[in-house]
Amino acid sequence: MIGDRKHDLIGAFNCGVHSMAVGYGYGSEDKLTACQPTHYVKTVKELMQSFTRIVV
Incomplete structure (x- = not known):
């Protein structure tokens, strides 16, 4: 889940x-x-870069 409010993260x-x-x-x-x-x-740039680093 990607979110910008605490409710997103709680969910x-x-x-x-x-x-x-x-x-x-x-x-x-x-x-x-x-x-x-x-x-x-x-930042949005960091978000895009994270997709190449994060393995779930």
Whole structure:
């Protein structure tokens, strides 16, 4: 699950799904990282680069 709000990350957690918080949306970095996402990226560029690095 890729999300920019804490509710996205909570939903992913409750469903047992890996999550990636993105820092370019509505949620603040503090609120997003407090939800302990599997991954965190700050920019769209970092998001795109992560697809070549992450193996699930």
